[in-house]
Amino acid sequence: MDSKVMSSPGEIARVYKELSLYPSLSRADVGPVITSQYGGKYSNIYTEWSQRDLERNENVKFCRQYIVFHDDKSVVYSGASGNCTEIKGEVLSKDSPSGDMKAVVRESSVKGEDKQFLEVWSKNIKMKSINLSALKKHGKVYDDASCYYLTLFGCLVWSHSETHLLYVAEKKRPKAESFFQASNAEQQANPNNPATEGQFVFHEDWGEALGDKSCPVLCILDIEGDFVSVLDGLPDDISPGQAFWAPGDTGVVFIGWWHEPFRLGLKYCPNRRSALFYMDLTGGKCEQLSSGKTSVCSPRLSPDQCRIAYLECSVYGPHMQCSKLCMYDWYTKKTSVVVDVIKRPGKDGFTGIYSSQLSPQCWSADSQRIIFACPQRSRKDLLMVDINTGSINSLTAKSDIGSWCLLNIERDLMVVSCSSPNCPPSLWVGFLPGIDSQENVDWVTLEDSEKLQDVDWQILTFTPPSEDDNSQYSNLEFDALLIKPKEVKDEVKLPLIVTPHGGPHSVIVAEWLLSSAVLCRMGFAVLLVNYRGSIGYGEDSIYSLLGNVGTQDVKDVQFAVESVLKSGSIDEQKVAVSGGSHGGFLACHLIGQYPGFYKACVARNPVINMASMIGSTDIPDWCMVEAGFVFNTDCLPDAAEWEKMLNISPIKYVSQVKTPVLLTIGEDDKRVPNKQGIEYYKALKARQIPVRLLWYPGNNHSLSKVDAESDGFMNMVLWMIQHFSD
Numbered sequence: 001m002d003s004k005v006m007s008s009p010g011e012i013a014r015v016y017k018e019l020s021l022y023p024s025l026s027r028a029d030v031g032p033v034i035t036s037q038y039g040g041k042y043s044n045i046y047t048e049w050s051q052r053d054l055e056r057n058e059n060v061k062f063c064r065q066y067i068v069f070h071d072d073k074s075v076v077y078s079g080a081s082g083n084c085t086e087i088k089g090e091v092l093s094k095d096s097p098s099g100d101m102k103a104v105v106r107e108s109s110v111k112g113e114d115k116q117f118l119e120v121w122s123k124n125i126k127m128k129s130i131n132l133s134a135l136k137k138h139g140k141v142y143d144d145a146s147c148y149y150l151t152l153f154g155c156l157v158w159s160h161s162e163t164h165l166l167y168v169a170e171k172k173r174p175k176a177e178s179f180f181q182a183s184n185a186e187q188q189a190n191p192n193n194p195a196t197e198g199q200f201v202f203h204e205d206w207g208e209a210l211g212d213k214s215c216p217v218l219c220i221l222d223i224e225g226d227f228v229s230v231l232d233g234l235p236d237d238i239s240p241g242q243a244f245w246a247p248g249d250t251g252v253v254f255i256g257w258w259h260e261p262f263r264l265g266l267k268y269c270p271n272r273r274s275a276l277f278y279m280d281l282t283g284g285k286c287e288q289l290s291s292g293k294t295s296v297c298s299p300r301l302s303p304d305q306c307r308i309a310y311l312e313c314s315v316y317g318p319h320m321q322c323s324k325l326c327m328y329d330w331y332t333k334k335t336s337v338v339v340d341v342i343k344r345p346g347k348d349g350f351t352g353i354y355s356s357q358l359s360p361q362c363w364s365a366d367s368q369r370i371i372f373a374c375p376q377r378s379r380k381d382l383l384m385v386d387i388n389t390g391s392i393n394s395l396t397a398k399s400d401i402g403s404w405c406l407l408n409i410e411r412d413l414m415v416v417s418c419s420s421p422n423c424p425p426s427l428w429v430g431f432l433p434g435i436d437s438q439e440n441v442d443w444v445t446l447e448d449s450e451k452l453q454d455v456d457w458q459i460l461t462f463t464p465p466s467e468d469d470n471s472q473y474s475n476l477e478f479d480a481l482l483i484k485p486k487e488v489k490d491e492v493k494l495p496l497i498v499t500p501h502g503g504p505h506s507v508i509v510a511e512w513l514l515s516s517a518v519l520c521r522m523g524f525a526v527l528l529v530n531y532r533g534s535i536g537y538g539e540d541s542i543y544s545l546l547g548n549v550g551t552q553d554v555k556d557v558q559f560a561v562e563s564v565l566k567s568g569s570i571d572e573q574k575v576a577v578s579g580g581s582h583g584g585f586l587a588c589h590l591i592g593q594y595p596g597f598y599k600a601c602v603a604r605n606p607v608i609n610m611a612s613m614i615g616s617t618d619i620p621d622w623c624m625v626e627a628g629f630v631f632n633t634d635c636l637p638d639a640a641e642w643e644k645m646l647n648i649s650p651i652k653y654v655s656q657v658k659t660p661v662l663l664t665i666g667e668d669d670k671r672v673p674n675k676q677g678i679e680y681y682k683a684l685k686a687r688q689i690p691v692r693l694l695w696y697p698g699n700n701h702s703l704s705k706v707d708a709e710s711d712g713f714m715n716m717v718l719w720m721i722q723h724f725s726d
């Protein structure tokens, strides 16, 4: 019997609106310990959340504070203190270590012009408001530190002495002005003034979503002296970011990315050549602390200020790889590897480190352990590493929650956000057990969320058939997440939406996913496939896909779909496929390689032709590496390499396509330039295959602006419903 899916646009929009109300957590800070007048100890916890506001067409950011009474080992009492407050105009903010002051970088319009201010608050007084724009020491302050897992360069850090603030901004550049403008003529009359470069100089940027970031500089505000200085003395060929104060405030430690011979896209590419540096502010010397042959990120100073933990992976190769957890000893200057790359998971089940950022604080109070959240197959767990033995313990493996994120840890009090496909994000706290303790964490809820009783999920594991085994990387398994409406009568068959993730080296973990939850409420089953090549399964799985994109990943997805169809609960005549980027590449491959199997296809910014894309994407190395070649900045692909890139691309199969295709394209996509979608649109049109293209101005690769995302979703489901009844 056919199942009835919701098909009225008004009803679908109502469900989307209802479920989009659930906010997600982007930040949590634990304040100092305060002793109350009755002797009880407590800490305030500051949290930031974000929520889609469909009426205002923006993602709104708000904060809420909580109070946690504790005895340093367990939570005694906790609760919210006050209601939520929307945050407007704040680019960055940070409390001082003592909790006595707060620094804010704020954007505000003065006489119709956008200006940036650096504010220092103490108690209820704004002590300083420095107009950074008027100082003209640097360009805009980098805003990418407002959410730790999105941080690439940005930071706002108090010195240990609370007298200085460190941040990253764009380097000051000569005003883009005509040679013939009056102000220039005056300036040039004075030979001491820098001449204009004209208006049309090209400035390289760091690629997708980082178009306004080119030359970052480290800046320091001397709070007492009201003085901003831009650090010089750094090597010319590196761009600094992720900075913090060295022990004793003797200087600053930062990550430097090499930007010669040219910048490659950085977002989702934690494999760019970079190193840990120390700029000594007493002697003015800049020292390189890591080899410079690898890629490093997320340096975190231990509470005893003796060690810096950081993540490291190889340069070039697949963008997302299994990382090493490394440690630099500040006093012996020795580097050690705490956790190495895992090629194949062993008996303990640990699959390796696949986090591209550590949380702002990640150390236990005794400076002996490091805690981080990490995909482990199709779940995200909290893991604890003993730095002396390298042994790893999962703090959450036994839980039935799909995904745990460590927002922060301070004095062993962990603040985490958890969610599952049927459970929106909730906020929890818990104390890390002592180093020799066998106890489990006693988690306490600060902000609960209601489980969707009508949505069910499970993780399915697949072994590829022997003919599809990879001879070089044999016996690899993969998973898929199946999300379904809960109570379905035995005779009812559900329509299915198959969604392979992008990357390809990424993973879909069992967390809250708005679109899957809405689809499920509408009556669809959703299959999210973590094909071989996904992260979270050991490094061998990642490498098994290089040179095999378009075949191994396509076959894995199809194998998972056909296995699910065998269960008998799915309507074989109502299977659709959707995906973005590399997921769009797979969606278009599937409709080309299995003609007529999928009744509808929706692809967001899909990779269509790797050969035509290599010259225009911000990450040309992706095309070479995924096609199985080595990337070099100074060499062009040869004819054979170009041929392979073409042969493994979806455009190669376009003449076999029978499925109607909806393309959703971001005008400003630097990763998969919009011409890729247009190339496919024209090829389908020429073959009279139903195709529709939605064009989103002002949107980049992710199509994540509130109106683009919601419009894309509505059009996707309506396209599928329309073609299920063809």
Ligand SMILES: CSCC[C@H](NC=O)C(=O)N[C@@H](Cc1ccccc1)C(=O)O
Pocket: 267, 268, 320, 501, 502, 503, 504, 505, 506, 507, 580, 581, 582, 583, 607, 617, 619, 622, 623, 671, 672, 701, 702
């Ligand atoms: C030349 S585009 C390559 C595909 C793209 N990879 C990197 O950006 C992609 O699939 N993007 C994903 C996002 C993603 C990428 C890497 C790791 C995790 C997610 C997408 O847009 O969905």
